[in-house]
Amino acid sequence: MSGRKTFTAGEVLQAADVNDYLMDQSVMVFAGTAARGSAIPSPSEGMVTYLEDADELQVYTTDWGGVGGGTILQVVSTTKTDAFSAVLASGADTAITGLSVSITPTSTSSKVYVVASVSNTAYTTGVAFILKRDSTEISLGDAAGSRRRVTAGGNAPVSAIEMNSSAINFLDSPATTSSITYSINIMNLRGSSDTVYVNRGVTDTDASNWPRGSSTITVMEVAG
Numbered sequence: 001m002s003g004r005k006t007f008t009a010g011e012v013l014q015a016a017d018v019n020d021y022l023m024d025q026s027v028m029v030f031a032g033t034a035a036r037g038s039a040i041p042s043p044s045e046g047m048v049t050y051l052e053d054a055d056e057l058q059v060y061t062t063d064w065g066g067v068g069g070g071t072i073l074q075v076v077s078t079t080k081t082d083a084f085s086a087v088l089a090s091g092a093d094t095a096i097t098g099l100s101v102s103i104t105p106t107s108t109s110s111k112v113y114v115v116a117s118v119s120n121t122a123y124t125t126g127v128a129f130i131l132k133r134d135s136t137e138i139s140l141g142d143a144a145g146s147r148r149r150v151t152a153g154g155n156a157p158v159s160a161i162e163m164n165s166s167a168i169n170f171l172d173s174p175a176t177t178s179s180i181t182y183s184i185n186i187m188n189l190r191g192s193s194d195t196v197y198v199n200r201g202v203t204d205t206d207a208s209n210w211p212r213g214s215s216t217i218t219v220m221e222v223a224g
Contacts (some may be wrong), residue, residue: 032130093187109224119213
């Protein structure tokens with residue numbers, strides 16, 4: 001049985017048609033977007049369908065979007081538990097290895113809510129962080145002369161044992177149904193070369209009162 005039937009003028013309506021198409025399938029059910037696209041090449045505004053592979057109810061406006069703006073459609077998360085360090089020139093930044101997450105939005109109208117927490121430190125001064133969607137820097141401060149635009153910052157350590165925790169929260173509008181990757185770069189704020197650290201203190205002594213931490217980045221697709 002098809003997920004959709006187009007009735008023609010003069011066609012005799014059978015009881016099975018009423019049960020299958022007008023009652024049981026007033027919300028049309030499809031295996032996925034390919035099957036739906038084949039059955040409904042030119043959708044009309046207000047059509048409602050259910051996708052079995054995504055386990056999602058969608059309504060057509062200008063495209064197929066999840067029902068109910070603000071609904072969380074999927075959640076993907078990465079937690080980095082190993083230590084990371086990098087020697088950076090003044091004002092330079094680099095990707096934090098292992099702290100990235102990929103998601104494939106189900107609709108171009110969806111937004112992606114990014115939540116991240118990074119355990120960090122540097123030898124004498126603080127660090128800053130830059131959130132990226134693929135290769136594009138996002139959630140940046142305003143341009144102001146030659147100042148470097150970043151997403152968030154971390155405090156300078158009081159001692160070599162200390163770790164700071166920096167948070168990032170951003171609601172992105174990627175406008176795509178292709179896979180996208182969110183990642184975080186760490187930047188050296190010192191006026192000269194310095195080593196920056198993630199998930200560990202500066203000295204990292206092997207003792208029970210010296211910390212090792214974890215960092216997390218989580219993305220949530222939000223129905224538009």
